[in-house]
Amino acid sequence: MTTRTLETLIRSIPASDGAGVKLRRSLGQSDAARLDPFLMLDEFSSEDPNDYVAGFPDHPHRGFETATYILDGHMLHQDHLGNRGDLKSGGVQWMTAGRGIIHSEMPQQDHGRMRGFQLWINLPAREKMKPAGYRDLQAADIPEVKLAGGLVRVIAGTFDATPGPIAGGSTDPVYFDVHLEAGAAFSHPVKDGYNAFVYPYEGDLFIADRKVELHTAGVLSQDGELQVKAGSNGVRFLLLAGRPLNEPIVQYGPFVMNTRREIEQAIRDYQDGSLAAPARPS
Secondary structure (H helix, E strand, C coil): CCECCEEEEEECEEEEECCCEEEEECCCCCCCCCECCEEEEEEEEECCHHHCCCCEEEEEEECEEEEEEEEECEEEEEECCCCEEEEECCCEEEEECCCCEEEEEEECCCCCCEEEEEEEEECCHHHCCCCCEEEEECHHHCCEEEECCEEEEEEECEECCEECCECCCCCCCEEEEEEECCCCEEEECCCCCCEEEEEEEEEEEEECCEEECCCEEEEECCCCEEEEEEEEEEEEEEEEEECCCCCCCEEECCEEECCHHHHHHHHHHHHHCCCCCCCCCC
């Protein structure tokens, strides 16, 4: 059986977003640092409220999906559609921006640790203007599969016949949070042709004899099974995979479309208030 190899390392860099939330950005730090269909991965982690308390006030999106995964802490999602979700430790918010959504994500704590990730996943051209949608998944909604020496939290895709709450779609995403004890091994047959990467956020991760450093996206070759091993401190890492769209990408801040003209239209729609309005019949 073919085994996926480690092809590229994208080390995260310090960044700031929202109203000044401090984070680390790996995918998305530049146009070249993407992995179709994944546009961006941000990691935030701090016990200093000054790093996160300002949160992400109302802002728009169009043309892609976001997945926010909270490891520790409590944030509140609200959007123009009337959705409201308390995102707590172990929970996930899966939002399809589609033709347009205006939302906020605000911390509901003023002390303690806030830690988690936000992932941006592209939508194909035919779906960029579909109605917006939102799913609020609590920790109990995320199945966990026990391994010899660890466990897998299955957010999207299927692991060992256990499906996560997010399945299918044009990009058919895989989103696992894998916890391994010292020296434990993990394998998963990612579909051939799908792009995939790993992102360790605690401990030591090895693919063959190569170490993937903490807070680094390890981009994998496109075919075969993923095989990894934990180091002497164990490891916790994300595994993300998806079907590539192979379409042009033009991004302007929170808008991701296929052409510059579509970006200009998104800006006009936001400025005149029609971005988040219901689509008119054709």
